[in-house]
Amino acid sequence: MTRTDRELDSEIESHLAEATEEYIARGLSPEEARFAAMRDFGGITQAKQVHREMRRFAWLDDARQDIRIACRRLTKDRAATLISMVTLAVGIGVSSALFSVIDATMLRPLPYPNSDQLVEVMVEEDEPDGKTWRPTPSMNDMRLWQAADDVFTTVAGWGGAFRGRIVDGPQPQRLPVQHFTEGYLTLHGVTPLLGRDFVRDDCLSGSPVVALLGYGYWQSEYGGRLDVLGESVRFDDGVATIVGVLPAWFNADKPLTLPLRIPENQVSLRGTGRLSVYGRLRPDVTMEQARERLSARMPEGRLPNGKLMGAVRAVVESRLDAAISGNRTTITVLSGAVALILLIACVNVAALLLARGAAREPELAIRASLGAGRGRLVRQMLAESVVLAGCGAALGVLLAWASLDALVANMPLRLPDNSPIAVNLAVLASTAALLIPTVLLFGLLPAIRLSRARIPPALARGRQLGSPLTRRGGQWLIAAETALALVLLAGAGLMIRSFARITATDLGFEADRLITMQVLPLDRNIASHADYYTRLLQQIKTLPGISSAGLVDYFALGGGTSYSTFVANGKPTPSTQFTVMPGYLETIGARLRDGRFLSETDDPGGLRGVVINETAAQKMFGAGAAVGQTFSRMADKQPPWTVVGVIADIRHRGPIDPRSQGEAQIFFPYQPEATDRIQAMTIVMRSSGNTPRLAEQLRAMALAVGPRVLVESIRSSNDLFGERVITPKRRTVLLTLLGALGLALALVGIFGMTAYSVVRRTPEIGVRIAFGARAGQVVSTILRDAVVPIVIGTVIGLAASLLVTPVIKSFLFETEPAEPATLVSVAAILVLAGCLAAFASARRAARIDPAISLRAE
Amino acid sequence: MVPDKTDVLYGSLGLLVLKTLAAIGPMHGYRIARRIEQISGNQLALNQGTLYPALMKLEQMGWIAAKWGESESGRRVKIYSLTRAGRRRLQHEEAQWQRASGIIDRFFKISEETS
Numbered sequence: 001m002t003r004t005d006r007e008l009d010s011e012i013e014s015h016l017a018e019a020t021e022e023y024i025a026r027g028l029s030p031e032e033a034r035f036a037a038m039r040d041f042g043g044i045t046q047a048k049q050v051h052r053e054m055r056r057f058a059w060l061d062d063a064r065q066d067i068r069i070a071c072r073r074l075t076k077d078r079a080a081t082l083i084s085m086v087t088l089a090v091g092i093g094v095s096s097a098l099f100s101v102i103d104a105t106m107l108r109p110l111p112y113p114n115s116d117q118l119v120e121v122m123v124e125e126d127e128p129d130g131k132t133w134r135p136t137p138s139m140n141d142m143r144l145w146q147a148a149d150d151v152f153t154t155v156a157g158w159g160g161a162f163r164g165r166i167v168d169g170p171q172p173q174r175l176p177v178q179h180f181t182e183g184y185l186t187l188h189g190v191t192p193l194l195g196r197d198f199v200r201d202d203c204l205s206g207s208p209v210v211a212l213l214g215y216g217y218w219q220s221e222y223g224g225r226l227d228v229l230g231e232s233v234r235f236d237d238g239v240a241t242i243v244g245v246l247p248a249w250f251n252a253d254k255p256l257t258l259p260l261r262i263p264e265n266q267v268s269l270r271g272t273g274r275l276s277v278y279g280r281l282r283p284d285v286t287m288e289q290a291r292e293r294l295s296a297r298m299p300e301g302r303l304p305n306g307k308l309m310g311a312v313r314a315v316v317e318s319r320l321d322a323a324i325s326g327n328r329t330t331i332t333v334l335s336g337a338v339a340l341i342l343l344i345a346c347v348n349v350a351a352l353l354l355a356r357g358a359a360r361e362p363e364l365a366i367r368a369s370l371g372a373g374r375g376r377l378v379r380q381m382l383a384e385s386v387v388l389a390g391c392g393a394a395l396g397v398l399l400a401w402a403s404l405d406a407l408v409a410n411m412p413l414r415l416p417d418n419s420p421i422a423v424n425l426a427v428l429a430s431t432a433a434l435l436i437p438t439v440l441l442f443g444l445l446p447a448i449r450l451s452r453a454r455i456p457p458a459l460a461r462g463r464q465l466g467s468p469l470t471r472r473g474g475q476w477l478i479a480a481e482t483a484l485a486l487v488l489l490a491g492a493g494l495m496i497r498s499f500a501r502i503t504a505t506d507l508g509f510e511a512d513r514l515i516t517m518q519v520l521p522l523d524r525n526i527a528s529h530a531d532y533y534t535r536l537l538q539q540i541k542t543l544p545g546i547s548s549a550g551l552v553d554y555f556a557l558g559g560g561t562s563y564s565t566f567v568a569n570g571k572p573t574p575s576t577q578f579t580v581m582p583g584y585l586e587t588i589g590a591r592l593r594d595g596r597f598l599s600e601t602d603d604p605g606g607l608r609g610v611v612i613n614e615t616a617a618q619k620m621f622g623a624g625a626a627v628g629q630t631f632s633r634m635a636d637k638q639p640p641w642t643v644v645g646v647i648a649d650i651r652h653r654g655p656i657d658p659r660s661q662g663e664a665q666i667f668f669p670y671q672p673e674a675t676d677r678i679q680a681m682t683i684v685m686r687s688s689g690n691t692p693r694l695a696e697q698l699r700a701m702a703l704a705v706g707p708r709v710l711v712e713s714i715r716s717s718n719d720l721f722g723e724r725v726i727t728p729k730r731r732t733v734l735l736t737l738l739g740a741l742g743l744a745l746a747l748v749g750i751f752g753m754t755a756y757s758v759v760r761r762t763p764e765i766g767v768r769i770a771f772g773a774r775a776g777q778v779v780s781t782i783l784r785d786a787v788v789p790i791v792i793g794t795v796i797g798l799a800a801s802l803l804v805t806p807v808i809k810s811f812l813f814e815t816e817p818a819e820p821a822t823l824v825s826v827a828a829i830l831v832l833a834g835c836l837a838a839f840a841s842a843r844r845a846a847r848i849d850p851a852i853s854l855r856a857e
Numbered sequence: 858m859v860p861d862k863t864d865v866l867y868g869s870l871g872l873l874v875l876k877t878l879a880a881i882g883p884m885h886g887y888r889i890a891r892r893i894e895q896i897s898g899n900q901l902a903l904n905q906g907t908l909y910p911a912l913m914k915l916e917q918m919g920w921i922a923a924k925w926g927e928s929e930s931g932r933r934v935k936i937y938s939l940t941r942a943g944r945r946r947l948q949h950e951e952a953q954w955q956r957a958s959g960i961i962d963r964f965f966k967i968s969e970e971t972s
Contacts, residue, residue, distance in 0.1 A: 007935070008909065011886060014932040015905070018887040021930060040890075040905050047906030054910050 008051055012044060062376075066383035074387060080356055081388070083752060084349045087745055088392025091345030092431060092438070093399030094741065097407055098338045099430040100400065100421050106331055107426070109323035109416040111249075113189040117281045118319045119290070121145055121155070123270060123298070126310030134315065135271030139262040142181070142277050144297060145314070151290045155279040156183035159260055163678060167256075168234040172522055172710045175217075178251060179260035187280050188250070195229045195244025202243075202259040210259060211240035215248040217255030236522055236678075250418055278319070290316045327413045330731070333808055337488055337738040342438065344484045344742055348749040349388065350442035351477040353381075355756035378447045385443025389435050397423065397431060412730035471760075471785065474753045478786055479793035485746035486797025486830050487804055492739025493826040494805060495732040498815040502725050505655035508613075508648045509556065510589030513689050514717035515546075516555050517698050520680035522708040529672040533681055536705045537581065540683065540698070545691035550584025553675060555682040556652045557720040566666065568620035568631035575616055575664035576652065579675060585611060585647060585667060587686050595627035595645035602644060604671045609644035616664035617646045641668070654724030656813055680712050731811050743830065747837040754786045754841035758848075765845050766853030775846035782845045786838035794827050794834075870903075870911045872954065875920060875939060875947040883938035885928055886912065912937060920946045 016037050023033030041047070074081045110118060123137045139157070146155040158180035165177045182198045185191065192212065201207050211233050213222065222228045233240045233256065240258060251257070266272060281290055294314035364377060401423045408421045415421070521532040533551055540549045554560045565574045582598045590597075593614060602609030617626035621643075630640040647667075651660040668674075675681075687694065695714045702711050722729065758765075765778055805817040815822075877892050878884070884892070889912075890905045915921045920943030926936040939947070 010933060011909065011935050012906075014885070014928065014934045015887040015890075017932055018885075018928060018930065018934075019905075022891075040903075042904035042906035044906060047909055050907070050910040051913055054914060 004055065005048070005052070008048060012041075012047070016041060062379070063383075066380050067387060069380060070384040070387045073384060077356060080352050080752075083748060084352050084388050085392050085395060087345045087348045087748065088389060088438075089395035089399055090741060090745065091342040092393045092396030092434065093403070094338050094396075094738070095342055095434055096397050096400035096423060096427055096431045097404055098334055099427045100404055100423050101408070101411060101413070102331060102335070103424065103426050103430075104419045104421040105327050105413055105416060106324055108419050110320055111416070111419040114280075114283075115320055116318070117153075117283065118187070119279050119281055119287065119316045120319055120322065121277045121279050121294070122315040122317070124313045124315045125270075126312075128310065136273050136275055137277050138270045138272075139267040139275060141270070141298075141314075142275065144299075145277060145279060145294060146183075148294060148297065149282075151282065151285055151293050152279040153282055154183050154187040155277060156187045157181040157260055157275045157277050158184055159274045159276060161258075163676075165256065165258075166236040166520075166522070166678060166710060168236050172236060172708065174710060174712055175255045176253070178254040178257045180257065181260045184278070185246075187278055190247065190250050192244035193247045194226065195242070197244065198259045203261055205261055205264050209238060209240040210243040212244045212246055212257040213242055214246055214251060214253075214255045214257065216252055218245045221255075249420075253417075279316075281316075287316050287318060290314075323414075323416060329807070329810060330413055333491070333811070334734070334738075336804070336807065337491060337735060337742075340484050340488050341738060341742050341745065342434075343441075344481055344745045344749070346438055346442040347477050347481050347484070348442075348745055348752070349385075350445060351474065351481075351749055351753050351756075353385065353442065353447075354473060354477070355753065355760075378444070381447035382439070382443050385439050385447070389439045389443070393431060393435055397428065400427075410730050410733065412727045412734060471757070474757065475785060475789040478750055478753050479789035479796065481746040481749045482790050482793025482830065482834060483797035483800060485742045486794055486827060487800050488735075488739045488742035489826040489830055490797070490801035490805055490823055491808060492732075492736040493822045494808065494812060494815060494817065494819065495728075495735045497819065497822045498812040499725075499728055499732040501815060502655045502728055502813045505651065507556070507655065508591065508650035511557065511717045511721055513687055514588060515685045515687050515691075515694065515698075515714070516558065516717065516720065517683045517685075517702065517714045518558075518680040518712040519683060519702045520678065520710045520712065521706045522710055523706070524677070526672045526675075526677050529675075529681075530670065532706045532709075533581065533670070533683075536702060537583070537683065539701055539705060540685060543691075543694075543697060543701075545688045545694065546685045547688065548583060548587045549683060549685040550587040551581035551670065551681050551683050552584045553579040553679060553681055554652075555684055555720070556588065556650050557654055557717060557724050558682060559653075559724075561652065565634040566620070566631050567634050568629065571620070572634060573616070573619045573631075573664060575612075575619075575666050578665065578667045579670050579681075580667050581670045584684060587684050588650075589686075590650060591648040593646045593648055594625065595643070597645055598667065598669055603669045604638075607644075608639060608641050609669070610641045611645040611647055611667040612643055613647050613649045613663075613665040615649050615662050616666055617643070619664050654721065656725060656728060680710065728811065728813065735808075743833065746830075747833055750786055750790065750834050751837045751841045754782065754838045755844070757785050758782055758842065758845045761845075762848055762853045765848050766850040769848060770850035778845050778848075779839070779842045782842040783835070783838055786842070787835055790831055790834040790838070794831050797830075798823060798827055869954075870907065871915055872947075872950050874908070874911060874915060874937075875943055875950065878921060878937060878939040879944065879947055883936050885926070885934035885936050887928075887934070889937065915943070918946075919943070 016034070019037035019040060020030070020033045023036045024030060028036060038044070108115075112118065121137070122134050123141055124132050124134050126132055137157075142155065142157045145152065148155075158178070161177040161179060164174045167173045167175050180198070181203045182200050185197045191197070193215065195212075198210065198212070202210050213228065218224060218228065222231075228242055228245065231242050233242060240256075246257065260275065262269075262272070262275065279290075281287070285293075291314060294316065295312075298312045298314055300312065404421065404423060408415070519536070521529055523529065523532070537549050537551060540546060554562065561576050563574060564577050565572050567573070580598065582600055582602070585592075585597050595611075598609060598611055601607050612620070612626060620626070620631055621629050626643045626646050629643050631643075632638070632640045649661075649663070650665060651657075652663065652665065653660045670681075698714055699711050703709050761782070765773075765782075768778060801823060802818050807817075809817045873893050874889060877889055877896070881892065886908060887905075890903055890908050894901060894903055912921070912923070916923055916937075920940055921937050922940050923935045923937050925933060928934045
């Protein structure tokens with residue numbers, strides 16, 4: 001029962017009491033009087049019913065009428081409506097897209113049941129020097145934790161195969177492979193689509209090898225056949241029996257999953273990098289309790305000589321936290337940028353509504369004076385905003401939906417494995433929730449302001465509006481937009497500046513126009529590899545357009561490294577090591593500082609010559625000349641190596657990785673025995689740049705030279721460089737896009753406000769032109785109204801930028817968040833663009849024909 | 858119900874309420890009902906219950922205002938008064954009504970002349 005219902009009841013009760021009293025006074029008995037009163041009243045329930053219905057219809061009628069009027073008004077003013085709607089659609093579209101990303105990456109990065117119970121379990125050891133380190137756990141550690149059923153319900157291990165596995169067939173293929181132990185699927189609440197999960201026996205060395213197929217691989221390679229169980233997957237070095245197929249949503253990017261096995265003699269070894277351990281906590285156990293209970297059980301570590309090692313602890317960390325924390329800064333920055341865009345969009349629409357509303361002031365004043373309540377006027381104007389926002393939101397969601405795939409593919413984020421990003425119900429709900437403040441922001445304020453329209457000022461002034469408040473208000477809006485846009489542009493400018501520095505970084509070699517081909521002969525006789533590579537290199541050098549070629553195990557920019565420790569003059573020096581064939585360093589354009597590059601006679605059986613970089617020379621031999629000096633691999637019985645040349649440092653990991661700097665590097669001559677049998681070498685060529693169909697030629701050549709060969713990739717150095725800097729690149733592109741959107745919206749706003757200012761002041765301008773004002777004077781008067789707030793907004797925006805840009809400090813490469821040159825240039829761009837937008841709009845003032853504008857008075 | 862009493866004309870109740878409030882000033886629901894009956898010389902059979910939806914409608918239109926008060930006998934009642942918009946409305950309706958009834962009058966005169 002509503003308040004109105006109760007009030008009506010009480011009112012009717014009073015009515016009947018009054019009537020009864022009157023009848024009693026006329027001489028009726030109380031009962032008769034009450035009856036007469038009720039008779040006069042008619043049906044009480046009926047009266048209430050009618051009352052209620054009328055109430056409802058009144059509300060519905062009003063709402064329907066408001067929306068009808070709003071739609072009519074909006075369609076009448078088509079240009080303004082279109083601009084507002086597109087503006088809102090952009091604002092809401094980017095917000096929805098961002099919500100989708102936040103939803104997948106931050107709200108449910110682990111789409112498994114009770115994901116808050118999922119933890120990673122690690123080992124932490126105290127070192128003699130007081131530091132701690134976290135080696136990857138040993139198999140024994142995991143078995144110990146699996147036994148702790150007072151802490152976990154399930155514990156399982158996993159490890160990725162660094163190089164994948166080569167699957168045999170007419171066309172051998174290297175596939176990424178996932179390894180995990182029994183319990184891994186249970187832990188994540190996954191059951192195989194077909195077949196069975198791994199069991200403990202599958203993970204023991206010596207038992208038959210089994211495999212789970214990924215859904216995509218099952219579909220593409222096995223046609224989704226149901227009788228695939230029991231068939232074999234043939235690797236170039238073994239066979240596995242298919243025992244199951246994983247569901248489509250789980251680890252879709254992994255074609256094959258094999259049981260994780262650790263050789264029997266390594267089960268107590270920590271720090272192998274091959275095992276990570278996940279657990280599911282019992283519901284009644286906290287992280288802290290788990291840490292304490294497990295640590296108490298960790299056996300004391302002993303060194304091979306029997307000495308006690310430092311303390312060993314178990315570390316338990318929430319996987320949810322870990323998944324979220326890596327993306328937090330990026331999400332914060334993106335949210336900020338998107339919020340700014342939405343704000344600019346709101347200011348834009350508010351400005352348009354105000355501008356149009358001001359033109360309606362006389363009408364509103366008349367309606368107010370005719371008795372329309374202020375609430376009713378506000379409601380009617382709000383209806384317009386609601387219709388606008390509704391259409392804008394619908395368009396925006398469409399926009400988000402259409403652009404999401406492209407956006408997701410270019411997100412500078414670590415995307416969750418099994419939580420796809422999509423516009424879902426949660427996203428739609430957030431968008432709807434966002435609409436409320438949006439409508440309030442751009443709709444209610446103008447509505448309230450306009451509803452204050454009073455007859456005397458608004459009507460008396462008639463058409464020559466120009467109430468100072470509106471003009472000032474418009475200027476405020478321009479200033480606000482400019483300030484918001486500047487913050488966005490400052491972010492974009494800094495990112496661009498920083499990215500320019502990344503690409504301009506001296507890598508220590510000429511990364512332009514290099515072509516790389518990773519190729520591996522599938523010959524079990526590893527000694528024959530050298531012959532294969534030598535013959536292939538010779539052939540490649542004959543290709544037109546190839547000026548030189550060389551070979552390396554890990555190409556700079558390609559990712560991957562190997563380390564070792566070397567001893568020179570009794571001093572150990574850790575260093576990155578490369579295996580190259582003569583010609584590699586020349587091909588990539590390494591800069592020789594001293595001595596010479598490698599030659600054919602430097603091979604391990606011959607001179608045993610190596611080239612080292614300046615850092616290695618400095619670390620191993622100090623300031624003296626390194627050429628001619630010797631060193632050995634630690635704990636290696638072979639004769640020492642002789643330095644024959646020193647080159648400038650190469651930024652092997654690309655420009656951004658801090659480890660790229662000051663890294664000791666040693667380039668050894670190629671020896672097949674020292675390499676892993678399934679490690680493909682990379683052939684690096686310098687091309688003239690004009691080599692169409694080069695990739696096909698190379699592939700054919702690589703296959704023709706050897707009997708059975710796996711060509712893994714043919715890439716240009718530009719692609720590889722792009723991959724090395726992909727995250728900053730994506731960040732830069734994204735923030736630049738958002739900055740450009742912000743700028744575009746702000747310019748639309750400035751243009752619109754100025755256009756409105758021209759319309760509003762048409763009579764005044766007409767008079768001035770009639771009195772001989774020149775076009776330039778008229779335009780500059782209008783222009784001044786826009787330029788002053790643009791400048792003020794820019795100054796405010798600069799100040800705000802200084803406060804805000806430190807957020808992206810971690811994104812910037814050798815660039816300060818407050819870099820004056822960048823801030824000043826974006827400010828200049830903004831002021832210039834803003835003034836141009838205002839000018840484009842103000843120009844129309846000069847075309848006002850006084851005869852027409854004055855007649856309209 | 859007394860047979861020869863006239864039912865309140867549909868839609869005219871609002872006008873009667875406005876006129877009553879204009880003539881006598883603020884009063885509560887029962888008083889308004891009695892007043893309309895009295896002025897009509899008890900010729901109008903007002904179904905008093907229908908008064909309340911009508912009052913609400915008038916209030917929604919902003920022609921009358923209501924506030925809680927006390928009746929002469931001390932009961933809690935809603936007291937209705939005419940607003941400025943209501944007064945204008947009344948003038949407008951009155952003029953309309955007079956024009957309409959004038960026209961109808963003339964028709965009746967014509968029919969008298971011809972009969």
